[in-house]
Amino acid sequence: MEGWWSTTGGFLLCLSASLLLQGRANTFTINCSGFDQHGVDPTVFQSVFNKKDFRPVINFSIPTHINISFTLSAILEVDAQLQLLTSFLWLKLIWNHPFISWDPEECGDIKKLAITAENLWLPDIFIVESMDVDQTPDGLSAYVSNDGRVVYNKPMRVTSICNLDIFYFPFDQQNCTLTFSSFLYTEESMLLGMDKEVWEIMDDSRDLVRTQGEWELLGINKATPKMSVGTSLFDQIMFYVAIRRRPTLYVINLLVPSSFLVAIDALSFYLPAESENRAPFKMTLLLGYNVFLLNISNLLPATGTSLISVYFALCLSLMVLSLLETIFITYLLHLATIQPPSMPRWLHSLLLHHTSPTTHRPTVPQKEITGLGLISTHLSGLKEPGKLGGKELGPKEAELNGGSGLTRAQLVDLWVQFGHMMDNLLFRIYLLFLAISVTTVLVLWNT
Structure with missing residues (x-):
């Protein structure tokens, strides 16, 4: 009797497990009766x-x-x-x-x-x-x-x-x-x-x-x-x-116009220093560059520091320095024609060495200085202090010329020559600084 219950219980347990598993499996299988054409x-x-x-x-x-x-x-x-x-x-x-x-x-x-x-x-x-x-x-x-x-x-x-x-x-x-x-x-x-x-x-x-x-x-x-x-x-x-x-849009609308304006500003140094149009031309360029920066403000990033903003700031600074250099040279040439000051001996010697290192004599081009209304003369040689053309200068004339023994025309020529030399030197410094700045920006962009 006990064995019969044991056998029956095992059969019922297996049957229940089979039904449960079958029911659970049917739970996850969708009935295809709902599928038709x-x-x-x-x-x-x-x-x-x-x-x-x-x-x-x-x-x-x-x-x-x-x-x-x-x-x-x-x-x-x-x-x-x-x-x-x-x-x-x-x-x-x-x-x-x-x-x-x-x-x-x-x-x-x-x-x-x-x-x-x-x-x-x-x-x-x-x-x-x-x-x-x-x-x-x-x-x-x-x-x-x-x-x-x-x-x-x-x-x-x-x-x-x-x-x-x-x-x-x-x-x-x-x-x-x-x-x-x-x-x-x-x-x-x-x-x-x-x-x-x-x-x-x-x-x-x-x-x-x-x-x-x-x-x-x-x-x-x-x-x-x-x-x-x-x-x-x-x-x-x-x-x-x-x-x-x-970058094509920004190169065409930002970098190319800015580079053109700076190049024109650099070429303006070839205008005669005595010309009255040099300073107004540079001022017009500077004004145009400021208008250009105002017009492109919507194309630049609103926040942060960008390399192109540094580039524009450098270009603007160079144009301002170029204008200041023109003002300085114009003032120097104007002062030389109106009331030339006495020339220091070291500057006199420097001009002599710069113009003619072999003869140590200043050579001034024989051309008309239109902006100043003067005619430069060739200096055949420096006279002894107090003498001019074989004639001695009086104490009053020597005092007016700073005791250098130079006539007023000679002194004007020396100061004009010094002005041109300074203009050439500052132009070269300008080009050097421009080349270094542009090269640095390009290298940073390439990296």
């Missing part, structure tokens, strides 16, 4: 729709694996002042739904269905750097396969924080990050993976980008750091997006 009966998936508020797992200790990929289809705007990058993405999420499965052979050879996304559980994947509310359009659908594989695609206009470095503007490159993570589920409940390799995402993005705007895509890399919030640890995938600015 006219479509799918929504009631077939009603049990799945009723569970959309819960993470679809058989055992809650098993994390859900979400595979992520995206396609960067456009770079809409880069705001250097607010440090924001606005881009357009096509986000793709893939996961497995264990409560959805059917046999395609018994269900009219249907292997994939499109189901409205609001009827399914969706992972709360968001972009950590995003500074805007998710504006995903309503009515999107997800593809569900017969093996429970769910593919959800959604378009996203993303405004994200990006640490922008505008020092090398307009030849700058920026590296921005897009970090995908879950807002609610820790790594015990959700793990993130890749649906595609990074190079595939890069190739798809490069092929899809249709806009030939200011920015171009250089490359995409990824990293998989963990995000710790308190005692919770969240899985995440970080993508590094490298973009480069197309």
